[in-house]
Amino acid sequence: MARAENKETAGPATRLVAGIARNMRVKKGWTQEQAGNELGFSGAAVSAMETCAQPASDEMLMALERVLGDGMGIFEQAREYVRLDKYPAQFKDYALLEQRALGLSLYATLVVHGLFQTEEYARALIGGGYPPLSDERVAELVEVRMSRRALFDREPVALIELILEESVLRRAIGGEGVMRDQMLHLAACARRRNVTLQVLPLDCGLSGEHAGAYGEMNLVETPDHDHLVYLEPQEEGLLIKGPAKVSTYAQRYAKIRAQALGPRESLGLIERLAGDRQ
Known part of the structure; x- marks a missing residue:
């Protein structure tokens, strides 16, 4: 279960990834459930990532790069900084x-x-x-x-x-x-x-x-x-x-x-x- 307190304490990289992923999903006209099907995750997992209740895992970031990255490398480059957000x-x-x-x-x-x-x-x-x-x-x-x-x-x-x-x-x-x-x-x-x-x-x-x-x-x-x-x-x-x-x-x-x-x-x-x- 995603942690509600993350929504308040999420770091800048986590928030940036969430915002970019949400905007790119909406641009494609996908629901969270549809995006999850493309990414190989549940709609609930996509929702948790977009609301910062659960920072994206390395696996999700790689999937986001493949499905929504448009060859720009945004999510790949974000991996190091999202990891930093997860540390104490x-x-x-x-x-x-x-x-x-x-x-x-x-x-x-x-x-x-x-x-x-x-x-x-x-x-x-x-x-x-x-x-x-x-x-x-x-x-x-x-x-x-x-x-x-x-x-x-x-x-x-x-x-x-x-x-x-x-x-x-x-x-x-x-x-x-x-x-x-x-x-x-x-x-x-x-x-x-x-x-x-x-x-x-x-x-x-x-x-x-x-x-x-x-x-x-x-x-x-x-x-x-x-x-x-x-x-x-x-x-x-x-x-x-x-x-x-x-x-x-x-x-x-x-x-x-x-x-x-x-x-x-x-x-x-x-x-x-x-x-x-x-």
Whole structure:
């Protein structure tokens, strides 16, 4: 069921797509039901999209482009911005930076980083959060989280580095089967030429020290070669731009990297843990 509150909170891209789609449908003389038949969706789904009660999915935007786009590419170009409208408010600025980044250096301490999550892992994580979300909102957030993975195959290539706490691999989000599939996915990601994946073991550091005690972080290199840090404590987005502060985070990340297992050892650990969950 579409969410009525979306009509008041819909973002600009969602509203623009709704208006253009409605005008082009009316120009063709179609009812919402007729448009739905052409698009492969119900008339109710078309109504929800046009009233902003339910933002268009990627699948609907592709159908709109095919049926109503008239070769202009309007709906195709809108896909990235409609996705941004669906993200939580604190994440929108970072989401755009992430998709355009030249390089990412990521450190995850509690759960698998969102960019590396499987669909089932993401659904279990988002659906189990607090405050509880509707099934429709969970599905929406899972959809846009999965869309972030396009970065792995983007041209120009993005270089992505992830350091995971070993405890993340041992925390059974969604159950044993979900975790096994998640670790197999991590292993596949680790074999990509543009990805470096390392695990920070439970017994990290020569003397048991832990450089990552302050928590997770995302370091970003932009297309203009600016360096930024994004933090998200308790669903509060914090984007750090000051060179001195960014340098401190980069040095801390380097120390964490030095305490982590090497890429080959990390892959071996992930594969062993996946095997243990069979």
